[in-house]
Structures are given as structure tokens and as C-alpha cells.
Amino acid sequence: TVKDLPLPRFVVSKNEQESRHTALYSSDADNPASYSGVIPPPPGRIQVKKGSVSHDAVQQRTSTDQQESTSPVVSPQQSPPTSPHAWRKHNRHPSGGNNERPLAGPGPFWAPFNEAQPGSSTTNDPIWSGHSPPPHQENWVSFADTPPTSALLAMHPASVQDQTTVRTVASATTANEIRRQSSSYDDPWKITDEQRQYYVNQFKTIQPDLNGFIPGSAAKEFFTKSKLPILELSHIWELSDFDKDGALTLDEFCAAFHLVVARKNGYDLPEKLPESLMPKLIDLEDSAETGEQPGEVGYASSPAEAPPSKSPSMPSLNQTWPELNQSSEQWETFSERSSSSQTLTQFDSNIAPADPDTAIVHPVPIRMTPSKIHMQEMELKRTGSDHANPTSPLLVKPSDLPEENKMSSSVKYTAGSTVTDGYSSSDSYTSDPEQIGSTVTRQRSHSGTSPDNTAPPPPPPRPHQSHSRSSSLDMNRSFSVTPGRQQQAGVVAYPPAVPPRPQPSQGPGPHVHRPVDAEGLIAHTTSTSPQQIPEQPNFADFSQFEAFAVSGVNKDDDDEIETHSESLQVEKSSDSASSLRVAKADGRVEDKVPANVPTTAGKGTTPLAPPPKPIRRRLKSEDELRPEAEEHTQKTGVIAAVLASQPSIPRSVGKDKKAIQASIRRNKETNTVLARLNSELQQQLKDVLEERISLEVQLEQLRPFSHL
Amino acid sequence: SCAPPQNYPLYIRSVPTENELKFHYTVHTSLDVVDEKISAMGKAMVDQRDLYLGLLYPTEDYKVYGYVTNSKVKFVMVVDSSNTALRDNEIRSMFRKLHNSYTDIMCNPFYNPGDRIHSRAFDNMVTSMMMQVC
Numbered sequence: 060t061v062k063d064l065p066l067p068r069f070v071v072s073k074n075e076q077e078s079r080h081t082a083l084y085s086s087d088a089d090n091p092a093s094y095s096g097v098i099p100p101p102p103g104r105i106q107v108k109k110g111s112v113s114h115d116a117v118q119q120r121t122s123t124d125q126q127e128s129t130s131p132v133v134s135p136q137q138s139p140p141t142s143p144h145a146w147r148k149h150n151r152h153p154s155g156g157n158n159e160r161p162l163a164g165p166g167p168f169w170a171p172f173n174e175a176q177p178g179s180s181t182t183n184d185p186i187w188s189g190h191s192p193p194p195h196q197e198n199w200v201s202f203a204d205t206p207p208t209s210a211l212l213a214m215h216p217a218s219v220q221d222q223t224t225v226r227t228v229a230s231a232t233t234a235n236e237i238r239r240q241s242s243s244y245d246d247p248w249k250i251t252d253e254q255r256q257y258y259v260n261q262f263k264t265i266q267p268d269l270n271g272f273i274p275g276s277a278a279k280e281f282f283t284k285s286k287l288p289i290l291e292l293s294h295i296w297e298l299s300d301f302d303k304d305g306a307l308t309l310d311e312f313c314a315a316f317h318l319v320v321a322r323k324n325g326y327d328l329p330e331k332l333p334e335s336l337m338p339k340l341i342d343l344e345d346s347a348e349t350g351e352q353p354g355e356v357g358y359a360s361s362p363a364e365a366p367p368s369k370s371p372s373m374p375s376l377n378q379t380w381p382e383l384n385q386s387s388e389q390w391e392t393f394s395e396r397s398s399s400s401q402t403l404t405q406f407d408s409n410i411a412p413a414d415p416d417t418a419i420v421h422p423v424p425i426r427m428t429p430s431k432i433h434m435q436e437m438e439l440k441r442t443g444s445d446h447a448n449p450t451s452p453l454l455v456k457p458s459d460l461p462e463e464n465k466m467s468s469s470v471k472y473t474a475g476s477t478v479t480d481g482y483s484s485s486d487s488y489t490s491d492p493e494q495i496g497s498t499v500t501r502q503r504s505h506s507g508t509s510p511d512n513t514a515p516p517p518p519p520p521r522p523h524q525s526h527s528r529s530s531s532l533d534m535n536r537s538f539s540v541t542p543g544r545q546q547q548a549g550v551v552a553y554p555p556a557v558p559p560r561p562q563p564s565q566g567p568g569p570h571v572h573r574p575v576d577a578e579g580l581i582a583h584t585t586s587t588s589p590q591q592i593p594e595q596p597n598f599a600d601f602s603q604f605e606a607f608a609v610s611g612v613n614k615d616d617d618d619e620i621e622t623h624s625e626s627l628q629v630e631k632s633s634d635s636a637s638s639l640r641v642a643k644a645d646g647r648v649e650d651k652v653p654a655n656v657p658t659t660a661g662k663g664t665t666p667l668a669p670p671p672k673p674i675r676r677r678l679k680s681e682d683e684l685r686p687e688a689e690e691h692t693q694k695t696g697v698i699a700a701v702l703a704s705q706p707s708i709p710r711s712v713g714k715d716k717k718a719i720q721a722s723i724r725r726n727k728e729t730n731t732v733l734a735r736l737n738s739e740l741q742q743q744l745k746d747v748l749e750e751r752i753s754l755e756v757q758l759e760q761l762r763p764f765s766h767l
Numbered sequence: 768s769c770a771p772p773q774n775y776p777l778y779i780r781s782v783p784t785e786n787e788l789k790f791h792y793t794v795h796t797s798l799d800v801v802d803e804k805i806s807a808m809g810k811a812m813v814d815q816r817d818l819y820l821g822l823l824y825p826t827e828d829y830k831v832y833g834y835v836t837n838s839k840v841k842f843v844m845v846v847d848s849s850n851t852a853l854r855d856n857e858i859r860s861m862f863r864k865l866h867n868s869y870t871d872i873m874c875n876p877f878y879n880p881g882d883r884i885h886s887r888a889f890d891n892m893v894t895s896m897m898m899q900v901c
Contacts, residue, residue: 275876282877290885293877297888305874330887749867756870760838 249335250317258313272306278315285319291328295319298332303752305759310337794843797831801841804833834862840869846900861896868892 250258259269265281266273273281275296282292299315300307307315314336322328834842842865844858868889872878875886 275874279876289877293875293885294887296875296877297871297886300874303871303874305876330891750863753863753867753870756873757837757866760836760870760873 250313254317254320255313258316259309261316262309262312269309272304272308273312275305275307278307278312282315282319285323287319287322291322292319294328295322298328299336301332301337303756305756790845793829793831793845797833797843797845798841800831801833801835801843804835832858832862834866836866836869842866842869857900861900864892864896 261281262269262273265277278296279292282295283289285292287295295315295318298318299311301311301314302308314332317336318328829845829847832844832846834844836842842862844861846858868886869884872884872886872889873880878884878886
């Protein structure tokens with residue numbers, strides 16, 4: 060029945076309202092009618108008032124204008140902001156022919172606006188659609204129109220809606236129109252198509268170029284014609300001049316015009332610019348009709364919602380924006396300025412999920428030096444191997460991505476010849492594959508490098524990454540012999556990543572180790588890649604990795620871990636580590652248990668620092684044991700332990716895993732830190748932009764005040 | 768408090784409603800101190816650092832900070848001395864926000880320079896700022 064509310068009646072009332080503006084509350088019946096005629100003020104607001112004022116009023120209206128029936132409707136329909144309804148009604152009514160009536164009041168200036176109204180109502184519906192069938196929406200619209208003037212700024216969507224519904228019912232004539240319009244619910248502040256077209260036309264009269272600006276003075280004259288008090292015009296200006304540049308773009312102008320119309324119809328001005336009125340960088344049509352609605356629901360004049368919606372350019376994001384904003388208050392400070400905050404926020408959220416496993420190669424500053432040292436150590440240790448030194452760094456590389464230094468070296472190694480380091484990685488690499496193939500316990504070789512892990516804290520994941528990436532696929536293939544460890548693959552991917560850096564570190568003959576490590580890494584890698592990567596920068600990490608591998612790559616596969624560790628080790632021991640690794644690699648190669656088992660064992664050993672070469676050998680043996688010690692969880696502890704006690708390879712079995720885990724954690728932490736840093740920088744950027752704007756303004760002010 | 772060259776306040780706001788008159792008086796008297804500093808500063812007044820005048824006048828209960836814009840509009844802030852958490856940087860940032868808001872007001876073509884400031888946005892900004900320190 061509510062639907063039956065005489066929309067037409069509303070139309071009539073609209074006209075009255077228009078003339079009245081302020082008399083909404085006083086005469087419910089009248090207001091609705093007159094209101095509808097006038098430029099549809101944000102229905103939400105008024106309705107809220109109405110609703111709050113009294114259901115009686117509504118009921119009265121209903122009785123008179125059949126709006127009363129809407130009151131019951133009001134409550135349920137609170138969700139959609141009533142204001143949109145009101146607007147819609149206005150639009151509808153005008154279409155019903157009522158427009159002319161209300162327009163009479165404001166005079167020529169506003170008349171055209173009213174005319175524009177009729178068509179605009181269509182867009183209002185979407186908002187309500189969710190709440191009620193179109194007919195209802197219509198009602199709402201009409202209803203909303205009635206209480207335009209009530210001073211309640213806060214639109215209570217519920218009340219407004221109800222009212223609108225009532226009204227819509229009341230206005231039978233426009234019912235049809237309303238239905239059409241109600242199809243699209245929009246918030247009270249939504250600008251209908253007709254309205255917008257009208258605004259655009261007015262804009263053209265002042266500024267033919269639609270992409271240009273209307274200077275403040277011209278806008279002032281134009282809006283002064285509306286006969287609103289200067290104070291209100293000033294407030295409208297503050298709301299609509301989004302970028303605070305003293306000029307109005309088309310969007311800003313439309314928003315300002317819309318606000319003026321609303322005010323003239325009795326709607327109170329909101330404290331914050333409604334989302335639907337935000338100057339959208341996107342096409343107005345789209346944003347107005349689509350983006351606004353989502354954000355506008357229940358928003359209309361509620362300041363609370365305004366904050367997040369300062370990003371005009373992304374109406375669609377508005378909805379998500381608020382969520383983001385809430386999460387990042389910092390953005391709100393910028394919200395005034397632009398949508399950048401939105402973008403930023405979203406960016407933040409994107410950054411948030413730092414997935415260590417995904418070869419997070421974020422630019423974590425990896426310590427090359429330590430790694431180099433490790434590498435050297437490892438290499439020294441490995442001197443036994445025949446591989447050329449350059450290769451050793453390559454071995455380390457498996458995690459190279461993040462650690463360029465190590466990576467490069469290791470990458471080369473793992474990648475095999477592909478690395479451009481100049482290392483004779485290819486040589487070493489090839490050697491490794493061979494080893495790998497022969498020894499499943501490649502991981503162990505990694506573990507050999509793990510001793511390096513202890514030294515450099517850098518995110519172990521990196522080495523892993525390298526594994527995945529750089530660890531030349533070749534290695535994978537080569538390793539495929541062994542139980543297709545992912546690690547191998549990882550290791551393979553690993554090496555190619557960091558070609559340039561390893562060179563310096565590689566110098567010492569870690570190459571030999573590298574190959575071995577690479578192999579091992581490859582075996583482990585995939586799983587532990589993230590760990591490896593961080594380790595790359597530090598050979599120490601690598602050693603840890605190895606240790607992990609030895610200790611048992613619980614995480615993914617022992618192989619992987621080992622590969623990681625190996626890779627890490629490879630990297631780490633660019634110098635010393637390499638030697639170590641070599642030793643390990645040797646061991647590993649022998650054991651070369653591509654299967655996880657061996658790797659873990661190897662990893663256990665790797666965690667130990669490169670220095671303890673002999674330990675490495677033990678690690679190797681442990682590598683074999685590792686498979687058993689796959690308690691992955693130990694990794695974290697292992698890593699720490701490894702770092703701390705590199706010599707204690709024996710217990711590295713569990714440590715490898717821990718090391719890997721630790722490296723993963725480190726990477727994650729690094730990610731979050733970087734994300735935070737990024738957000739902070741963005742904030743700073745905003746601040747700077749604001750300052751710039753203020754300075755520009757000051758500059759302008761200075762001119763007239765030059766005499767001071 | 769925001770005062771133009773003619774030294775009449777465009778905007779005065781205080782959080783604790785009591786002793787408001789005292790604050791008003793303090794602000795007015797501090798304008799003299801501001802004028803002194805301005806005259807002593809010379810011509811160049813474009814630098815933000817120059818705009819910030821710093822602690823003007825520490826009394827027994829409170830401190831007075833000053834800030835002047837390029838157009839000789841003065842901002843005076845009185846803070847309670849017990850609020851030791853307020854650092855100079857915070858004061859500066861608050862003044863900068865005030866200045867930004869003021870420039871936003873100036874952008875409004877409906878605003879005549881010299882009018883009292885009624886902008887709601889400005890009010891909100893000031894309120895939020897005061898809430899931060901209180």
C-alpha cells in the first residue's frame with residue numbers, strides 16, 4: 060500500500076516545498092508536495108528529520124498525501140539513504156510535470172534546474188532497489204522529497220526512505236516515472252542524469268570548455284544568483300572545491316550546484332561532501348550512477364562516511380576504500396586532498412600479504428660482506444672440490460634473487476652457464492649437476508654452506524627464491540634424477556638470479572662448493588626458497604640453510620631445504636663459505652640423496668657456520684640423518700641455533716629447518732617493514748603536496764598583500 | 768586564534784571553556800610580541816621556518832606560540848604548560864595545518880578577507896587538532 064502512496068501528490072507537494080524550503084517540518088503534507096517540485100534535495104536528510112520528527116508527521120502525510128503509510132515503511136527501509144529518494148522523487152515529479160510548479164519559485168536561475176530534474180530521478184532508484192521493489196522506491200523518493208527543509212542534516216536513511224516511500228506512494232502521477240527511476244537506488248545526494256545534464260549546460264554558459272575551470276569569482280556570481288546566504292554558499296564552496304584550488308571543475312561545479320539545489324529545497328548541507336558528489340576522475344556518468352551509490356548508502360550527509368570517500372577518482376573503490384581507510388588512518392589525513400590516499404591504501408593492502416614463499420625478492424639489504432665472508436669460508440672449505448671458484452658463489456645463489464650479491468654468484472652457479480657473472484659458473488654448475496645426480500644428498504652440500512647461515516641474518520628466503528628461479532632449470536633436470544625434489548628446481552632457478560654480484564665474492568674458490576650447493580639447493584629449494592633467498596645475501600644464511608637442510612627440511616622437503624641451504628650456503632660462502640660448501644657439497648654430492656632425507660641431514664649440518672669445515676663433513680653425514688630429522692618446525696630454532704652455533708653441526712639437523720623458517724620470518728618482516736616504509740613515504744608525499752598547495756595559495760595571497 | 772594585520776581576531780577557539788577570557792586576553796597581548804618579531808625579521812618572510820615564530824611568551828601556566836603568514840595573518844596558540852608532551856615539531860605541524868586550512872578558506876570566493884571565519888571545515892580541523900593535544 061505504501062507503494063500506492065500518491066506519487067503525484069508528492070509532486071504537487073514538491074512544488075510547495077520549493078517555495079517553502081524551510082517549512083518541511085511544519086507541514087508535512089505540504090512539504091512533500093512542494094518539495095518534490097523543487098530541485099530534489101537530498102531526500103535522505105529530510106526524511107530523516109521527518110522520521111525522527113515523528114512518525115505522526117509521516118502518518119499525517121500519509122493520511123493526507125498517503126504518505127503516512129510510508130512511515131511503517133520507513134523503518135524497514137532505512138538502509139538506503141532517504142535523501143536519494145527525495146532526489147528521485149523530485150526528479151520524478153518533475154517528470155510528472157510538477158517540476159514546473161516548484162520551479163516557479165526560485166526564478167529563472169533555478170528553473171532550468173528543475174527542468175533538468177525530471178529526468179534525473181531515474182538514477183535514484185538503484186539505491187533503494189535493494190530495499191524494496193521499485194514502486195517502493197518511488198515512494199521513498201517522493202517521500203523524501205517532502206521533508207526537504209527540515210533542518211536535520213543527518214539523514215537517516217531509514218527515516219528518509221520511509222518517507223520517500225510514503226511519498227512515492229502518495230504521488231500517483233509520478234508513480235510510473237518513479238518506478239522507472241527507482242530502478243536505480245542512489246543515495247540522496249546522487250545526481251540524476253537530468254540534473255547532471257542541466258548542470259553541465261550551466262557550466263558551459265560560464266566556461267565553454269568542459270575540461271576547464273570556472274574561476275572562483277565567476278562561480279561566486281553564479282551561485283549568488285541562487286539567493287542563498289553567503290555563509291551557506293561559502294560552505295557549499297568548501298565542500299565542492301575538492302582540490303581547493305579556488306576554481307571549479309565540471310565535477311566540482313556539478314557538486315556545488317547540486318548542493319545549492321538541495322539547499323534551496325530545504326535540505327541541510329552536509330558536513331562533508333557526499334561520495335556521490337565527489338569529483339570523480341572517472342567519467343561522471345559512470346561514477347555518478349555506479350560508484351556513488353555503493354558509497355552513498357546511508358551516507359548522504361553523514362560526515363562519518365565522508366572521510367574515506369575523498370578519493371573521487373575511484374568511486375568503485377569507495378566502498379572498499381572505507382575499509383582500507385579504517386585500516387590505515389594515515390590515509391585519512393590525505394583524504395582531503397585526493398584519491399591518492401585510496402590508491403595508497405589499496406597499495407598497502409596489497410603489500411600486506413608478504414608471501415615468503417613467493418620468492419619474495421623485495422629489496423632487502425643483504426649484507427654482501429658477511430656473505431662474502433661466508434662464501435669465502437665455504438669456498439675455502441670446499442677447496443677440495445674441483446670446481447672453479449666462481450662457481451661456488453653460484454651455488455650460493457640459489458636464493459639469489461633477493462641477494463644480488465650472493466645471488467649473482469650462486470645464481471650463476473646454479474644456473475649453470477647461464478649466469479653472466481663471468482664466473483665459470485657454468486663449469487661449476489655443470490659439475491654440480493653431476494654431483495647432484497650422483498648424490499642425492501645434494502642437500503648436504505647445501506648444508507655445507509649452511510654454516511654461513513649463522514652469520515648473516517638476512518632473510519633466508521632469498522636464497523630460496525633463487526632456487527626457485529635462478530636455480531637453473533637445468534639443475535632441476537639434472538636433479539630430476541633424484542626424487543624430483545622441488546628443491547632442485549628451486550635451486551636451479553636460484554642461480555641465474557644474481558649474476559653480477561657473486562663475482563666479487565666468489566673470488567675464492569667457492570665455486571666448487573657452489574655447484575654442489577646448487578645441486579643440493581635445487582633439491583631442497585622449492586620449499587625453502589624463501590629462506591634461501593634471504594640467505595643469499597649472507598653466506599651465513601646459506602650455511603644456515605644448509606644446516607636446515609641437514610637438520611631436515613621439515614618444511615617442504617628436505618631436499619628443498621637443503622637446496623635452499625645449499626643455495627644459501629653457496630651465496631653465503633662466497634668466500635669462505637664457499638669453501639665450506641664445497642666441502643659440504645662434496646659430502647652431499649656423495650650422499651646426494653635427492654630425496655628429502657638426505658637433504659635434511661645435510662641441512663642440519665649447513666646451519667653451522669662455514670668455519671667448521673670438519674663439521675661440515677659431519678653435516679654431510681648428518682645429511683643423511685636429516686631426512687629423519689625433518690622436524691621442520693625446528694627450523695626456526697635451528698636457524699637461530701645455527702647462527703649461534705655454527706660449529707654445532709650435529710644438531711643442525713633440526714636447525715636447518717629452523718634456519719629456513721627463520722629466514723622466512725625475516726623475509727616476512729622485511730616485507731612488512733618495507734610496506735610500512737612505503738606507506739610512510741606516501742604520506743610524506745601527500746604532506747609535501749599539501750604544503751605545495753598551501754604555498755601556492757600563499758603566493759597568490761601575497762600579491763594583493765604585497766603592500767603589507 | 769587567527770588575527771590579520773589589523774590585529775583583530777578572525778577566529779578564536781579554546782578548548783577549556785573556562786578562563787576563556789583570560790585566553791583571549793593572552794592572545795591579544797601576545798600579538799604585540801608577534802609584531803615585535805615581525806619587525807625584527809626583515810623583509811624575507813617566505814620561509815616556513817620564518818613563519819613559525821616559536822615560543823613567544825612563557826608564563827607561569829602556559830606557553831604562547833606564534834606563527835605568521837606571508838600575508839601578515841598571525842596565528843597564536845596558547846598551550847598549557849603542563850602539557851609537556853608537545854614538542855616543537857608538533858607545534859609547527861599544527862601551525863602548518865592551521866595555515867593550510869586558512870588558505871583553503873581564502874580560496875573560497877565567498878569568503879571576504881577580513882571576515883570572521885565561519886567555515887565548518889576550519890572548525891573541524893581546529894577541533895580535531897585541539898583534541899589531539901588535550
